[in-house]
Amino acid sequence: MIQDYYIIDFSYDVEDNKPLIYIWCVDKEGNRVVVLEKNFRPYFYAVLDDNPDIEKITDEIKKLSTPASPITNIDQLERKYYGNPVKVLRIETIIPAYIRIYRDQVSKIKGIKEVVEADIRFYMRYSIDKNLKPFTWFKADVEEIPNEKFRVKKVYELKNILETYEDKPPDLKIMAFDIEVFNKYGSPNPRRDPVIIIGVWTDEGEKQFITDDDDLKTIREFSNFVLNHDPDIILGYNSNRFDWPYLLERTKLRNVKLDIGRKINSEPTQGTYGHYSIVGRLNVDLFGFAMSIEEVKVKSLDNIADYLGILPKTQRVNLEWYQIPEYWTDDKKRKILLQYNLDDVKSTYLLKDAFLPFGEQITTITGLPLDQLSMASVGYRVEWLLMREAFFYNEIIPNRVEREYESYKGGLVIPPKPGIHEKVYVLDFSSMYPSIMIKYNIGPDTLVKGECDNCWVAPEVGHKFRKSPDGFYKTILQKLVEERKEVKSKLKEVENEYERRRLDERQRALKIMANAFYGYMGWLGARWYSKEGAEAVTAWGRETISEVAKLVQSEGFEVIYGDTDSVFITAKDESKINNIVKEIIDKFGLDIKIDKEYEKIFFTENKKRYAGITKEGKIDIVGFEAIRGDWCDLAKNIQKDVIVKVLTSSIDDAVKLVRETIMKLRRREFNIEDLVIWKSLDKDINEYNVDAPHVNAAKKAMKAGYAIFKGGKIGYIVVKGNGKISQRAEPYFMVKDKSRIDIDYYIDRQIVPSTLRILEQFGITENTLKNTGINIMDFFNKK
DNA sequence: TATGACCGGGG
DNA sequence: GTGTACGGTCATA
Numbered sequence: 119m120i121q122d123y124y125i126i127d128f129s130y131d132v133e134d135n136k137p138l139i140y141i142w143c144v145d146k147e148g149n150r151v152v153v154l155e156k157n158f159r160p161y162f163y164a165v166l167d168d169n170p171d172i173e174k175i176t177d178e179i180k181k182l183s184t185p186a187s188p189i190t191n192i193d194q195l196e197r198k199y200y201g202n203p204v205k206v207l208r209i210e211t212i213i214p215a216y217i218r219i220y221r222d223q224v225s226k227i228k229g230i231k232e233v234v235e236a237d238i239r240f241y242m243r244y245s246i247d248k249n250l251k252p253f254t255w256f257k258a259d260v261e262e263i264p265n266e267k268f269r270v271k272k273v274y275e276l277k278n279i280l281e282t283y284e285d286k287p288p289d290l291k292i293m294a295f296d297i298e299v300f301n302k303y304g305s306p307n308p309r310r311d312p313v314i315i316i317g318v319w320t321d322e323g324e325k326q327f328i329t330d331d332d333d334l335k336t337i338r339e340f341s342n343f344v345l346n347h348d349p350d351i352i353l354g355y356n357s358n359r360f361d362w363p364y365l366l367e368r369t370k371l372r373n374v375k376l377d378i379g380r381k382i383n384s385e386p387t388q389g390t391y392g393h394y395s396i397v398g399r400l401n402v403d404l405f406g407f408a409m410s411i412e413e414v415k416v417k418s419l420d421n422i423a424d425y426l427g428i429l430p431k432t433q434r435v436n437l438e439w440y441q442i443p444e445y446w447t448d449d450k451k452r453k454i455l456l457q458y459n460l461d462d463v464k465s466t467y468l469l470k471d472a473f474l475p476f477g478e479q480i481t482t483i484t485g486l487p488l489d490q491l492s493m494a495s496v497g498y499r500v501e502w503l504l505m506r507e508a509f510f511y512n513e514i515i516p517n518r519v520e521r522e523y524e525s526y527k528g529g530l531v532i533p534p535k536p537g538i539h540e541k542v543y544v545l546d547f548s549s550m551y552p553s554i555m556i557k558y559n560i561g562p563d564t565l566v567k568g569e570c571d572n573c574w575v576a577p578e579v580g581h582k583f584r585k586s587p588d589g590f591y592k593t594i595l596q597k598l599v600e601e602r603k604e605v606k607s608k609l610k611e612v613e614n615e616y617e618r619r620r621l622d623e624r625q626r627a628l629k630i631m632a633n634a635f636y637g638y639m640g641w642l643g644a645r646w647y648s649k650e651g652a653e654a655v656t657a658w659g660r661e662t663i664s665e666v667a668k669l670v671q672s673e674g675f676e677v678i679y680g681d682t683d684s685v686f687i688t689a690k691d692e693s694k695i696n697n698i699v700k701e702i703i704d705k706f707g708l709d710i711k712i713d714k715e716y717e718k719i720f721f722t723e724n725k726k727r728y729a730g731i732t733k734e735g736k737i738d739i740v741g742f743e744a745i746r747g748d749w750c751d752l753a754k755n756i757q758k759d760v761i762v763k764v765l766t767s768s769i770d771d772a773v774k775l776v777r778e779t780i781m782k783l784r785r786r787e788f789n790i791e792d793l794v795i796w797k798s799l800d801k802d803i804n805e806y807n808v809d810a811p812h813v814n815a816a817k818k819a820m821k822a823g824y825a826i827f828k829g830g831k832i833g834y835i836v837v838k839g840n841g842k843i844s845q846r847a848e849p850y851f852m853v854k855d856k857s858r859i860d861i862d863y864y865i866d867r868q869i870v871p872s873t874l875r876i877l878e879q880f881g882i883t884e885n886t887l888k889n890t891g892i893n894i895m896d897f898f899n900k901k
Numbered sequence: 902t903a904t905g906a907c908c909g910g911g912g
Numbered sequence: 913g914t915g916t917a918c919g920g921t922c923a924t925a
Contacts, residue, residue, distance in 0.1 A: 130913090160914065161914095162914070214913075214914055215913070215914080216914095217914040218913095218914065221914080235914080236914055237914055237915075238914055238915095239913070239914060239915065240913075240914060242914090243914070387913095389913080389915085389916095409918095493917080494917085495917050495918060495919095496918095497917085497918085498917085641918095643917090643918095810922095810923085
């Protein structure tokens with residue numbers, strides 16, 4: 119029979135000594151089904167030398183065949199390798215794991231130059247070859263077979279794929295979850311500390327499973343809920359590195375399986391680094407998507423949800439993790455802890471609106487399933503797209519090669535003019551690098567070494583790229599650009615709100631993929647790496663931006679800063695700004711736009727660091743490092759406050775604020791919590807060779823009988839005494855007496871540096887800040 | 902100035 | 913599972 123299926127995910131098993139691919143799907147009626155492919159076989163290519171004795175080579179390969187997984191086929195084929203025609207042998211076997219064994223043996227045979235495409239995951243190979251992508255549909259001839267071991271409505275055996283296409287997706291069931299565990303001091307240890315709360319949130323509402331005496335019961339209730347609700351997508355935040363390993367360790371301890379997949383008797387298994395895969399469902403860790411939000415420095419769930427306007431911090435319960443035992447033990451406070459868990463799981467659920475429509479589009483472009491996509495770096499996303507395209511164009515996928523790092527010159531940074539500026543416009547080339555790659559046909563396959571009559575020659579570096587025919591990168595980039603144009607023009611016609619959102623995410627995803635090509639080309643791990651290509655892109659980029667700077671200056675604007683593909687300018691005559699934008703577009707053939715307008719902005723002498731207030735009154739802070747996790751709260755907060763004062767009030771006010779804070783510190787008017795510096799412990803404490811403060815603090819905690827394990831955080835406070843700072847770091851919970859705290863450390867190493875980073879260029883010195891008037895003599899001496 | 906160790910998020 | 917992140921900062925040689 120012929121039916122249509124929407125693909126969610128792939129997986130595979132070896133059964134009866136044959137590989138079996140599972141295509142997890144939803145059918146047109148909304149049934150969850152699995153389609154089984156029994157006939158696909160793993161293979162790889164051997165690239166042949168120029169004048170090969172094919173018969174002899176084939177014989178030698180045949181000799182390698184073993185009964186456990188015989189070599190079933192050797193075909194001679196024509197392929198392209200970096201655009202050049204080559205002869206290859208396609209070597210097919212039965213069991214995927216044998217590819218590894220045969221590739222090593224075959225590569226040693228004389229007459230074979232190289233073995234390629236032997237390092238591609240089996241089901242991804244299948245999805246590439248059959249052009250099946252998650253979140254798209256396919257029409258196929260299938261036969262229903264008995265369902266013995268799957269938690270789906272129907273099971274089909276695939277006979278023949280008739281077509282693949284994109285269409286409106288079915289409604290997918292989405293569930294978010296979040297666990298809380300009990301641990302007093304140190305880090306939670308799954309061998310000891312129970313899970314106390316598991317919160318879930320679905321479109322049907324929320325639910326919490328709360329531990330009474332045995333958390334195994336809680337986990338069972340949770341896994342029953344998963345089986346009953348049967349979600350297609352399970353969302354978590356950092357779940358691949360915390361929740362899943364924790365739950366699995368807790369159940370393993372009791373010899374119980376966490377059997378929640380769509381294949382009966384399967385557990386979440388650890389796939390590629392850190393990723394847990396749940397058979398038949400998409401286990402998506404949203405932290406992976408949050409990583410790409412550069413505007414938020416500390417990517418905690420509450421920060422991300424607050425930034426995206428999903429759940430403002432003012433409307434939720436804010437607890438620090440170390441307060442959890444206290445709120446769990448105290449009956450009156452427990453309600454607050456339960457609400458905290460609900461707020462977290464609700465945020466996680468709602469983040470789907472921010473991330474999933476975009477992820478869905480990246481998946482349909484690259485073919486990378488959503489669960490892997492969330493963990494995959496930009497490089498892998500680009501690479502999956504390139505690998506699909508390579509198959510389409512009969513291009514060989516190059517092997518991964520270990521490479522030595524070679525630095526090359528990057529984008530041009532026009533040094534900032536330190537100080538405060540008013541009425542600043544930011545002109546930004548939105549897609550400078552991909553445009554350059556297309557314009558000059560850049561890539562490893564178009565690079566010409568030696569003489570070339572018909573080549574583009576890069577400025578400064580002199581690399582040459584043939585003008586025609588189009589290279590691999592140019593071909594695919596143009597496809598992306600073309601499709602984006604189509605999507606954008608469709609967007610103008612469509613009125614349906616849902617369709618509009620989908621198209622808008624699509625055009626955004628296409629743009630982001632295109633912009634990632636340059637970074638990919640210069641990434642050491644890239645299969646299509648080209649140092650010369652990356653070097654040429656930045657060289658043409660530098661040329662462009664410096665010419666743009668010259669042009670705007672000649673028109674009477676002042677350039678106060680520039681970085682790679684943007685220039686910051688002040689305009690005396692605002693009416694001319696739109697004309698200059700038009701002029702640049704005409705002259706360079708590249709799209710530039712007014713990206714931002716700052717009412718006020720200030721630069722330090724450092725590149726890539728500034729803060730400004732926009733026309734809309736929003737404060738942007740870029741590059742200042744105290745917005746990081748490893749500074750104490752007091753230092754982080756005061757840096758923010760100083761920036762706000764500088765932008766909205768005056769330098770004097772900012773200085774006053776710092777002085778007041780220092781005075782309060784000296785008078786011991788502070789909360790100890792605000793002085794705690796948190797660091798993570800990624801190793802067992804005795805594995806550390808370094809004498810770092812957090813390591814010493816952890817050792818002291820252990821000596822005092824507290825359990826400290828790897829994977830957790832240690833908060834420390836620096837106390838008075840002799841010796842190095844690292845030796846004077848003590849676990850925060852062992853410091854009860856404020857008078858023991860080394861106030862000078864906090865002034866000199868936290869408050870002063872974080873605020874001086876901004877105030878320095880306004881002529882403020884360390885002495886100005888520390889001269890708090892507490893010592894009258896000091897005050898007069900300074901005068 | 903280069904190299905290597907460390908860290909993020911989660912409780 | 914035909915596999916093994918990345919990019920930034922800090923300490924140390």
